[in-house]
Amino acid sequence: MTALAISPADILHFAHKHAGAGVVLVTLVGIAGSSPRALGAQMAVAADGDYRGSFSGGCIEAAIIAEALAVLDDGETRMVRFGAGSPYIDIRLPCGGGIDLLFTPRPDAAALGAILAVLDKREPAAMRLSRHGICVEGPATIETGWHGDEFGVTYSPRVRILAMGHGDALTATARLAHYFGAETRAFSPSKDDVTALSAEGIAATLLDSRSRTPMIEADRWTAFAFLFHDHDWEEMLLPWALRQPHLFVGAIGGRQSRTDRIAMLRSHGLSAATLTRFSMPAGLIPQARDPATLALSVVSEIIGAYHCIERDVQIARHKEEGVDDPLLPV
Template identity: 55%
Template sequence: MIATTPAEILRFAAARIDEGRGTVLVTLTHVEGSSPRAIGAQMAVADDGRYAGSFSGGCIEAAVVAEAIGTLADGRAKLVRFGAGSPYLDIRLPCGSGIDLLFNPHPDPTALARVLAQHDRREPATLRLSHEGVSVDDAMASGWKGDGFNIRYLPGLRLLAMGQGEELTALARLAAGFGAEVCAVSPDRGALAGLAAEGIDIVEWIARTHLPSFASDPWTAFVSVFHDRDWEEELLPRALDLPGFYVGAIGSPRTQEIRRDALRSAGTPDHLVRRLRATVGLIPAARDPATLALSILSEIVQEYHALLPDSRDLEPSAADIDQMI
């Protein structure tokens, strides 16, 4: 894992609460200008100064931690401006922007547990943060809703990588390092053994005509890095018919054309054939395994982020602000 995920921030908060520590959830609710973090970004802060998450490259985290610990005394939610327009004249963001942060001390551990349980079941979940506390909500997007701010958490990226050799291992390792939930499907026992030793889920594919079972949902990407297209005859029709936001297979434009013709000849409905991407990856003609893996994963992550609900950069009403400052 190369960076803290939204779910890990909630897990950090839940763990500190279990330890009996005062804990605060801090949420970015509005940006004036530019910001290195998007609306809905969060930090979790414990009363001993430990924290998870960030809002900048280190410019304001210490001030956020101090402010969060200060809210634990009265236990009231608080909306604070940092940067441009802030009463804290000594705290400035290098980009000259202003950000509004909502501090929610003592979040309800039951609400955190429910959202994390839904996340573990790969179900979307929403927290509502307001002056009344932290609760579970059914809103479909992040943003202000009345006197509360909603945070929508989607399941993490899942990748089913199918292939052999270094193309498979490079893609699976890179995706796992990024933080995706990865399953490698292959007849290549050597490659699978190496990936399993690194903690990556594997499925051995023994016979071409007998596909193994694997889990899929709307947040799943399928990628075939097979060079031997015979292995795809059963694989691609199954992948195209399963829930998922991305189905791709490596190959030249000519190879892709042959592949689509073969799918149609085998009886795959045209609406499913159209789900197969015409090209794979963001780096044209990537040929070495490491660059190919980076090219493919970059495109998948780009497509995954397009699934995330837009956070509404709205401001609360004056009455709502009065309750939080």
Template identity: 55%
Template sequence: MIAHDDRSILGLLIEGAEAGIEGVLVTLTGIEGGSSRGVGAQMAVLADGRSAGSFSGGCVEAAVIAEAQDVLAKGYGRTVRYGVGSPYLDIRLPCGGGIDLLFTPHPDPAVLSEILARIDARKAAVLRLNEGGAALSSTPGAHGFQRAYAPPLRLVALGHGEDLTALVRLARAFGVTVEAFAPATDRHAAAEPGVIPLVSRTALPDLVGDPWTAFVFLFHDHDWEEMLLPHALAQDGFYHGAVGSARTHHARLAGLRTIGVPQASLDTLRGGIGLIPATRDPATLALSVLGELVQDYQACAGMPGWSGRAPGRTGQDPASHVPTRN
């Protein structure tokens, strides 16, 4: 990963607890004006000064670490305002806003471990936080600040050539879990580690989706799409897309409609994918597509304060993906 994520933040607190080092989970619960992080962003701070996560470009992190150590020394949590309206006149945010940070000392490492286990199992979870502690929650709107954790973005990429390998490499560098497929005859893709060969157009691979998975088709030989696209569209995912011009996409939809793919599925299939129009090289196409995937993932599933409807073709409610504690 390029930066800290939920796993590294919660993992630091678990690691500290296992070594007998106290820790504090710090959560951004309110914003006044501008902020470089969203509500739900978190930091982990250990008594020895180690930390993971951030709330700014370095403006408040030192103060947060000092505050967390004071919380541990005094034995109780608190909510502190930084920036506008803060009692700390020497700490100002460059955006000119104010943020409220909830300091939760000694979060139960068993609870944090269960959060990570659910993420690993591609399930969502909700942590209820207050100044006294943290607990798993299956009741939206329960007392305390609700922080939802969604499984990370997963990409299933199918295609060939440098368009496929460029997206695979960039997505992996960003920290995305990638499952890639290419025709067995594609020597370029075969040289990329982890790419799974497609032996024929009719031998369908085992594709498994979920509300946090994106399916991207990068074939220029569109004959490969005839069987694979309906197979992918039958899987749950927050994003289904294929490269090609508007004319190509129109023909693609017509062909899928002819073989009986439901209109509801066709309505979810995007053409002309990516944020940058008319890309002309594999690297820019990869950047364009990955940017769109991350944008859409954050909008519907990946933001720290995840709320509203869950992603996916069927429009599930987030609560339907939050299992009750067993």
């Protein structure tokens, strides 16, 4: 099952793979008006014209590839405007805006590999781009954007979704999460669930005991989705998940299930502050009943939480520096 879209890590892997034969890393470093992509979006173009990533719906990619191949031959970093204000008057963005792209020929393979190694450890990573190439930015302490004559790009680990439950609610959620491109693992007491998901290339583990928790190291990019109809399975698993570092913990169920669940969690000594961060019922669509809608509802809430992390990090950093956050309402 192929992921829904190319991720930033996929682009870096492609660039790293083709570094020996020649590749150009293209980075969105400026926006005039509106743009389909955000600052820091990237595209990698190999010497044979193959590429990963995009900056539009396909209206300027051919021109970007041609420019990248010219940069590869020339060997010099260059910045080019496409869209409004561009010297290429016949190339326009449908949104009417303009974007500035930085073309970096032959990025250092060791630097790319170092960034990928950090992401593989599920830690944030960053790079700085300049006319001299790219360099790795230790821990990801910079923001995406210009820093003097260098442009910084930050990368977060891929969202991890641990779906726990049984039946159609579990399998639908695991399939959708996997198709979206999340690092997905499913856990079920049903051998049929495990067999079906494993056959589709989704990591699935059999839960064979209510008293044993999985051997998993969670982090702030890890989401737990509880999709049990037999809520007895949550007695050990749910308190364990809430005590882990996590992006999200949510569970499905009706009003009585929610009441019983809160009482159970309090009996395990979980604080009120912890319980306020627990999503119950999980999902953005109220009273979702069929498995497909439920899966969409739950996965959407998780991805929304994942995209809020970068904003939260930026706000915290600005507060430390005594800078008003431009994203906060006045």
